[in-house]
Amino acid sequence: MRFVRHRLIWTLLFLLVSMCIVMLVAGQLALQKAMLDESASVQRQLTLYAQTLSQRIDRYRTLPEVLALDEQLKTALGHRLSAVEVDQLNRKLEQANGASRASTLTLLDLHGKALAASNWRGNQSNVGEDYSFRPYVQQALAMGSGRFYGIGMTTGQPGYFLSQAIRDDQGAILGLVAIKIELQELEREWRQSPDIVMATDDHGVVFLTSNEAWRYRLLRPLAAHEVSEMEATRQFADENLQPMQYKLDNEAADGGRLVRFSEPPLAAPVLWQSLNLPDTQWQLHLLHNTQNASTHSRWAALAAGGLWLAVALLVLYIRQRQRLAALRQRSRQELETVLHQHAQELRTAQDGIVQAAKQADTGLSRSLQHLPQGVVVIDAQLHLVAWNSRYVELFRYPPELMRVGQPIETLIRHNARRGLLGKTDVEEAIERRLEHLRSGKAHLHESAKDDGTVLEIRGTPLPDGGFVTSYADITSYKNAARELRTLADTLEKRVEERTRDLAQAKREAERANRYKTRFVAAAVHDLLQPLNAARMFSSLLRSHLHDESSRHVADSIDGALAAQDGILNSLLDISRMESGQLAVHRRDFALGPLLQVMQHNFGIIAESRGLELTAIDSRYTIHSDEALLRRILQNLLSNAIRYTPQGRVLIGCRRQGDSLRIEVHDQGPGIPKGLQREIFEEFRRLNEGHDQDRGAGLGLAIVDRLGKLLGHEIGLRSELGKGSVFWVVVPLGHEAVPAPEAADPPAQADPAREDSMQGATAWYIDDDAPSCQATSALLQRWGCQVQHAGGPQAALDLAAAGNAPQMLLLDVRMGEFYGPDLYPQLCQRWGQEPLVILVTAEHNIALRRQAAEKGWGFLLKPVRPAALRALISQMLLRREKD
The missing domain is CATH 3.40.50.2300 (Response regulator)
Incomplete structure (x- = not known):
């Protein structure tokens, strides 16, 4: 017993130690593979960021070169300018700057003094300022062109300066034109990424970054001449340049570095990749969180440990099965020996029973009397040995036939004379039955008598010859089975008929639904035609009205038509959802831009009603249909603004595990608990809200249906007198989505x-x-x-x-x-x-x-x-x- 216990302990110890080793090796291999994959991915991201930065600079690179060929600028640099000429130059540069959407264009003379600038209208105008100490001025006057990144001395805003010398017809330099490019928009795009992106100049100073804590940080200590150069050029003005503090943990073959930062502080180690930017002395850096690689490593270790444990347990199980099989083989042999002995004893006892039956006077066996079946026993010579009274009762044999030693052939012939063997040849039927008894083969079959009785006949041969035959009356069982079969057939027919009826009803319902859908769509289409004409006539009507009261009436007509338009479009949306014609296109996309659109579209409406609309920015990526989710949020915001008399409305989100709950808060009157389910029904609305804008009661109905269509939970929480919170729960996305390009500013009246x-x-x-x-x-x-x-x-x-x-x-x-x-x-x-x-x-x-x-x-x-x-x-x- 002690040996078995010790062997079990050593086996478990071996399994645990080997599993830990396998997990350690698998974890390290998975970590190295994940780090290489993430390093390659980070390098690709860096390349994309570098291309974006180069393209943004190249967009403005040719503008100074084009302006340097302008005759008006050449002429202006050749003499002292009057106030009128300065004004003309300012406007020219302003127009050129507006076309290119750059930050500032400036015209400078040979002494570095700004003669004209595109920002001449502002309080921080460049006109009249001396920029001779700036490198881009010195480079242009010396080499014909220049470039420089620094903080503006006049505006205080950082930017990238490109300059081009202006020459006369003989090639002499008359002055220069410079453009300042602001790159803050590029930084806003970088902030959409969860990683830290930054750019450094030739001194190792971070001047562009997606995180403000890293701006104006030093990669390395500055030399004395570098400090003097930056002070002379006022490159970073009065900014305090702080060094980074980090520790290198590991360095990959592709240039990636695993680094721990203590200043600025980062909670976990990051993967640091750098890329040199062409045509500049700048470097682009990306700090990538390695949490995913660590997670993959842990899962790989767990999987390897689990696999190793499963294999080890399988081997132990197979060995245990082999030992049990050997044990069962020995037990089977012992059991066969015991059974052989018992069979011999039973055969001896059976011989005694048969002998006792032969010696009986009547053959009526008491041991067979308790059986419900009719039983008859014959010996190897096909003579009667024993029977019971049920056997005699079933076949109504006369008493003189039933005696021990009577040939079974006599009983078979007696049954043949009564027609129990059928209408076939009698001798052939008798011989066939006798031959079957002589063959000693077991049999089982059913036989139906003329009176409707059905017998189950089961014959079993005896070990030393002879036969035991039992006759069971199964008439009631057969009748019950026949009735059950009839009932099953009847039920099956009824089920088929009901199925056909239900299928027909379903087809009729679907056909009616299609007719209804087409009718609603056609009706809405036909209603929109005169409504379109009415909107056009309403617009024309305003041009013919000159007094304020008449225009107010026209505005009311236009508002009523707009409300009718909204109701018809809502009915059409509900019809499309009911008919299944509303297609769903789910994908991963960033939530932040969608919330910004909500802020922009509904902020003006809220402000016109004296409300404050706040949209909390989000960096999450979600998985949904962007157009349908926008419709849900529009309806929720519209309701919040409609039922909030004063105060503020807020839209934001909070994470719930693998999902994100987008919430809309209002400060309205609240919704009674008994009505919180009913308001999601069509044409149900509360009495509160603005008098002229209570809605048709379809907005929340559409929200509820769209939520069910997308599989998003819709819910609310409300308290009377304090306001309501409506929310929609959407799943988080699984991959980073590139931030969309910044939208063009809204068109102004042109x-x-x-x-x-x-x-x-x-x-x-x-x-x-x-x-x-x-x-x-x-x-x-x-x-x-x-x-x-x-x-x-x-x-x-x-x-x-x-x-x-x-x-x-x-x-x-x-x-x-x-x-x-x-x-x-x-x-x-x-x-x-x-x-x-x-x-x-x-x-x-x-x-x-x-x-x-x-x-x-x-x-x-x-x-x-x-x-x-x-x-x-x-x-x-x-x-x-x-």
Whole structure:
């Protein structure tokens, strides 16, 4: 016993030690592999960041070279400038700077004095300042061009300076022109990454970074001449340059370094990769968190340990099975010996029983009387040995036949005379039964008698010859089985009939649902046509009204039409969701830009109602359908603003494990607990809210349906008198998504755009006459010449070579005509392709995508006149530039 215990302890100790060794080796290998993979990934990211930085600088590189060839600037540097000439130069540089969207353009003379600048209007103007100490000035005057990064002495803002010398016709330098490029937008893009990105100059000073704690940090101590040079050029003004403090843990073959930072402090070691930027003495650095590599290492170690433990246990299990198999083999042999002895004893006892039966006077065995079956025993010579009364009762044998030693053939012939053997040849049937008994083969079969009785006949041969046959009456069992079979057939038929009925009902319901969906879509489409015309006429009406009260009435009409537009679009969205036509396109995307869009779009609405809207920025990546999630957040924000009389509205998010909960907080009246479920139903709304803007009660219904469609949990928490919190739970994404390019600033009122529509020719093709009339009048008021406003067939008849318009406004569904197919036919007759804007009531993503791919405009009915005017002006200006 002690030996077994010691062997078990040593086995467990070996398993644990070997498992730890395997886990250690696997963890180290996995860590090295993960670090190499992450190092390669970081190097690729660095290359992309370097390309972005170079492209941003190259975008402005040619501007100073072009301005250096300008005759007006050359002339200005040749004599003393008057105030009028300085003003003209300032405006020229301002215009050039506005076209390139650079920070500042400056014209300097041979002494480094700024004669004119694009920022002449501001309080921090460069005009009149002396920049002769700046390296970019000295380089341009000495070598013809220069470059320098530093903090501006006038504005206090850092930037990258590019300069170009201005020469006269003989090649002599007259002065220079310099451009300052601000790179803060690039840093904002870097902040979208969870890693730390930074750029250093030739002195090892961090001047660009995604984290403010790292700005103006030193990679190495500065030499005395470097300190003197930076003080002379005032490169970093009065900034205090602090050194970094770090410890190198490991260095990879590809240049990556595993580093621990104590200043600025980082909680975990990071992977540090660097890249030299071409054409500069700058370096780009990326500090990548190695937590994922460590996690992979731990999981690999656990997996290897588990695999090793499983293999070891399997080996132990196989060996244990082998030992048990050997033990069972020995036990089987011993058991076979015991069974052989017992069989011999049973055979001896059976011989005694048969002998006792032969010696009985009647053969009626008491040991067989208790059996419910009829039993008969015959010997090897096919003579009766024993039977029971049930056997005699089943076959109604006469008493004179039942005696010991009676041949079984006599009983079989007796049954044949009574017709129990069937209508076949009697002798053949008797011989077949006797031959079967002589063969000593077991048998089992059923036999039906004329009175309906069904017998189960089971025959078993005896070891030393003879046969034991039992006859069991299974008539009731057969009847029950027959009834059950009939009942099963009946139930199966009923199930088939019910299934057919249900299938028919399902098909009818689906057909009714399709009819309903098509009806709703068609009804909304038809309702949007006159609504579109009404919006156009409403816009025209304002131009004919001059008193404030009349304009207020026109504004009320326009607001009512806009509300009706929202209700119809909501009904159409619900119809598309019910019919399954609303496609879902899930992907990983950054949440931050979406929240910024919400802040921008609803901030103006909130401000107009005296509310403050706050959007908390987020760096998380989520997995959802961006368009449908935007619709959910728009409805929640719209409700929050509508039901908040004063105070603030906030939208932000908080993490919950592998999910993110986006919340919208308001300071409204709150929602009673009994109504918190009902408000998600269609046309259910509270009585609170602004008098003119209580909604139709469809916003939260759409939110609830979109949440179910996307698999996102929708919930709320509310307290009367304190406000409500609505939320949607979305899963986190699994990969970093590049930050989108910064959107262009919103277009300002541009006289050039206003003028672009003057005298422009346009066609409007629609099968709705009021829409044609209203749109035509509106286009004419904007200065367009409308050559055709009518149906598609009339447009085909009118189209000919030489009368093509500049702009074509085209409906999509016009009876038997389809707008995108009609356009090529018109272009063939015109011999050219004018600009086209699709104006439709169809919320079709595929159609919108097709229009974007072909460069067409796309507007949904009812069209807002301001949106139509802006789109036409934008497309006409783009055509002029091309």
